[in-house]
Amino acid sequence: MSGSQRHFFSFYRLWTIAANTMTEIVRQKFFYILLLFGVIVLILSLFLLEFSHLDRVKFIKDFNLAAIAFFGALITIVGTAELLPLELENRTIYPILAKPVFRLEFLLGKFTGMISLLLLTLLLMSVIFAALLFYTETQLLADAMAGRGLAEGVTVDEAVRQVKAQVRDAQLFKAILLIYFKLVIVCAVGILIATFATSVVFNVICTSIIYICGHLVTTARAEWMSNQTVSSKPMLGILVFFIPDLDAFNIADALVLGQSVSWELVFQTIRYGFFYTGVILLVAHFIFDSKEI
Amino acid sequence: MDMVSSTSSAIETRNLSKHFRVSLRRKVIGLDKLNFVVRENEVYGLLGPNGSGKSTTIKLILGLYQPTEGEARLFGMNVESVSSRVSVGFLPENPYFYKYLSGEETVRFFGRLCGMRGRALEDKVSELIAMVGLERHRHRRLGGYSKGMLQRIGLAQAMVQDPKLLLLDEPTAGVDPIGSIEIRDMILKLKKMGKTILLCSHLLDQVQDVCDRIGILQYGKMILEGDVKELLTRKDQYQYVIEGLSQEARSQIGRQIGDKGGRILREGSPQTTLEQLFLQTVRQGDNRQEGI
Amino acid sequence: MKKAFLSILLILxxxxxxxxxxxxxxxxKRQELKLGGTAISTELRSKLGQNLAVALLSGFRGIVADFIWLxxxxxxxxxxxxxxxxxxxxxVILQPHCISFWDIGSWHMAWNASYGESVNPKYPSDAYRLKAQRDWIEAGRRFLEDGIRNNPDSYDLYFKMGWLIDQKFKDFNAAIPYLLKASTYPEAPTFVVRMVGHEYVKAGRHQEAYEWWKKLWAEDHEKQPQQLWxxxxxxxAEAEEKLGIPAAQRIFPSRHKPATTQPRK
Structure with a gap:
């Protein structure tokens, strides 16, 4: 190896760090515990149903999508908060940055590792969700075939078709896709906070607050445009101009109710997710690059 | 693009300074206008009490800190460029690696970070693990490694991209005397292979044994620098160590020394060092074990 | 450090x-698609209570609504x-587009609550019971009206309104427009369409019922395999009988020859 060789940003190094980050998180207890809880809660939705006269399919969908979003957020927030502080605290970052590795490669490697793991987690939960839906469908179909619970005048064929139309909704994929991109933003926010705050607890609290506030941005925006009173403007301004609009990623509720959401809107929202994530990571990069480690 | 200022220098610093801000008003000077050169293929010992600026120097050389003033160059390349780190391997003090990786995985991970892959990487990993004598433990996770083993795996990862320069920060801290001797031997072997080594250590005996030159830092300043042999030789004194002389012959020679105008400052049977005694005893124990 | 700070300012x-x-x-675009429910007002927050409000704020609207429903x-x-x-x-404030909330909600009011009150022993007299029963039926009807206003694209609530008026007010003439409206939606199940004809019969408008059956009969039977042809x-045929349509003008096959009809699968 000659010393005069120039180095450029390398995806190979980025992915090396990302893969290692995935190993790191997977070998931690919190990940398994949260994942296990998530899976238990998903399955729990079947038993909760026994006691209710809800619209079964709506409930299963609401419950599972909420559980996926909730446990996904929990894993993202806790996992991301630990990424950089652990490296600094255990000083494992020193030998890494002593190699010809750009700090941007390191930062993006950590981020990529987290969101890749998140993708696998959501896929796993989605598969369980699909299995539960399939199970529910089998039950409902059995009921319909046996003529149980049919409204007056509804033929068995019609009931079967109705059940299938309600259960097999390919649009649910869009909902999970947007949940994923919402969590990608949350992950980027966690990384940004970690570049200047070393406390894991502080990071978890901050990211959680931003997560919650992110769902108020739509409301805050409407308020900002309609309300002319000065007193509430500063708070609204922070929400409107800095906090990501996470509510924009919520299409699950509407999809469960059978409303249709166009791919156009889905892609538009994903583009917004890319934009916000990119800006956040760029800011994180500038802070991390000038950081004394 | 990078001007090679002097082909024979591995490390070169010019007015390298680092100030730390403790509060808004107060600053602490970590390193003050440091100028020093490590030549290629020499072993240089950087010494100094705690807080004298050794670690700061290493972090500056590795680009982990930004200098407040001045610059450092590795083989003529400014350390602010990531490329400068191609030719340097770093063994941190108390090696901090991922506990969840095995020895082999650790070396492989760092090899990948240096852009290595495939057969070449696997061969290198095996070679280095053999070199540091960890073949039997290559699949064990680092969580179960002893300090000495960690140092060795640290050395292996430092050398993975075959760098010309090695920065060793306290390579023998917490290692038992045998491990310590082995690391010393390894340093000498590396020198023979043509490597340049910067060694930070508190164990002065060891520094004395392996270093060509040393520099002593205090309060962020280089207060003494030079060739080890020259610095330690007392040119006004001379020493014999003699074997097989009778008591009578000894007193005769003593008298003669007095006649010639010399003065005996110290005489008696030389004591072996505790280190040597320890090593001898332990090695005998090893032999007995193997005999059984 | 300063450079980084400046860069960040520029980015922002x-x-x-x-x-x-x-x-x-x-x-x-979301507003066009009517995504997202009602904005979360202070009043709504106090009605929900602390925990559900936080859950709602975190984007879990559907599940919060389900728990309220429970x-x-x-x-x-x-x-x-x-x-x-x-x-x-x-x-329904949380999820105004959830059809089943409106549907089952109005049923709870107009059927369950009204019946419960009609046999409530706490009232001093039957007059009170009757009043309470009527109030609940009216509440159910108004609730369903709100539902229709919020979901004009759904056949279901129009149908339910027709059914409610039919069952609880026995005002068949008033029910017909709702059922007619429901039958215009292509996704409406076949019984909704048939219901219109029956309602005409109930209201005594036999001529219109006959016209309705004729209109249905004229449709392409192949395209509607679900329809009970x-x-x-x-x-x-019954309507033709009743109206005394001359045999030459009758279009429905006689009851004795069902072979000409579309066989059901």
């Missing part, structure tokens, strides 16, 4: 207007009617 200066613009585009459901089991109504109304044939 460019990013904030872009953020505003992008979010505006998404929200405009609460309403247990109020039904305990026959605490005002609590049932409160729960139902809160649920043999039944329509039967009802059409």
């Amino acid at each position: 200066a460019a990013a904030i207007p872009a953020k505003w613009h992008l979010e505006g585009g998404i929200q405009k 609460r309403a459901h247990s109020a039904w089991e305990k026959e605490i009617w005002y609590k049932l109504k409160e729960g139902i109304e809160l649920a 043999h039944k329509i044939a039967q009802w059409g």
Whole structure:
């Protein structure tokens, strides 16, 4: 190896760090515990149903999508908060940055590792969700075939078709896709906070607050445009101009109710997710690059 | 693009300074206008009490800190460029690696970070693990490694991209005397292979044994620098160590020394060092074990 | 350090207007698609209570609505009617596009609560019971009206309204427009379409019922395999009988020859 060789940003190094980050998180207890809880809660939705006269399919969908979003957020927030502080605290970052590795490669490697793991987690939960839906469908179909619970005048064929139309909704994929991109933003926010705050607890609290506030941005925006009173403007301004609009990623509720959401809107929202994530990571990069480690 | 200022220098610093801000008003000077050169293929010992600026120097050389003033160059390349780190391997003090990786995985991970892959990487990993004598433990996770083993795996990862320069920060801290001797031997072997080594250590005996030159830092300043042999030789004194002389012959020679105008400052049977005694005893124990 | 700070300022200066613009585009489209429910007012927050409000704020609207619904459901089991109504109304505030909330909610009011009150021993006299029963039926009807206003694209609530008026007010003439409206939606099941004809019969408007069966019969039987064509044939023939249509003008196959009708699968 000659010393005069120039180095450029390398995806190979980025992915090396990302893969290692995935190993790191997977070998931690919190990940398994949260994942296990998530899976238990998903399955729990079947038993909760026994006691209710809800619209079964709506409930299963609401419950599972909420559980996926909730446990996904929990894993993202806790996992991301630990990424950089652990490296600094255990000083494992020193030998890494002593190699010809750009700090941007390191930062993006950590981020990529987290969101890749998140993708696998959501896929796993989605598969369980699909299995539960399939199970529910089998039950409902059995009921319909046996003529149980049919409204007056509804033929068995019609009931079967109705059940299938309600259960097999390919649009649910869009909902999970947007949940994923919402969590990608949350992950980027966690990384940004970690570049200047070393406390894991502080990071978890901050990211959680931003997560919650992110769902108020739509409301805050409407308020900002309609309300002319000065007193509430500063708070609204922070929400409107800095906090990501996470509510924009919520299409699950509407999809469960059978409303249709166009791919156009889905892609538009994903583009917004890319934009916000990119800006956040760029800011994180500038802070991390000038950081004394 | 990078001007090679002097082909024979591995490390070169010019007015390298680092100030730390403790509060808004107060600053602490970590390193003050440091100028020093490590030549290629020499072993240089950087010494100094705690807080004298050794670690700061290493972090500056590795680009982990930004200098407040001045610059450092590795083989003529400014350390602010990531490329400068191609030719340097770093063994941190108390090696901090991922506990969840095995020895082999650790070396492989760092090899990948240096852009290595495939057969070449696997061969290198095996070679280095053999070199540091960890073949039997290559699949064990680092969580179960002893300090000495960690140092060795640290050395292996430092050398993975075959760098010309090695920065060793306290390579023998917490290692038992045998491990310590082995690391010393390894340093000498590396020198023979043509490597340049910067060694930070508190164990002065060891520094004395392996270093060509040393520099002593205090309060962020280089207060003494030079060739080890020259610095330690007392040119006004001379020493014999003699074997097989009778008591009578000894007193005769003593008298003669007095006649010639010399003065005996110290005489008696030389004591072996505790280190040597320890090593001898332990090695005998090893032999007995193997005999059984 | 200063360089980094300046870079960040520059990024923000460019990013904030872009953020505003992008979010505006998404929200405009979301409003067009009627996504997202009612805004969360202070009043709504106090009605929900701390935990549910936080859950709602975190984007879990659907599941919050479901839990409110469960609460309403247990109020039904305990026959605490005002609590049932409160729960139902809160649920539809959260998810005004949830058809089943409107549908089942109005059924709870107009059927369950009204019946419960009609046999409530706490009232001093039957007059009170009758009054309470009527009030609940009216509440159910008004609730369904709100539902239709919020979901004009759904056949289901029009149909339910027709059914409610039919069952609870026995005003068949008033029910017909709702059923007619429901039958115009292509996704409406076949019984909705058939219901219109029956309603004409109930209202005594036999000529219109006959016209309705004729209109249905004229449709392409192949395209509507779900439709009970043999039944329509039967009802059409009955109507022809009743109206005394001359044999030459009759179009429905006689009851004795069902072979010409579309066989059901």
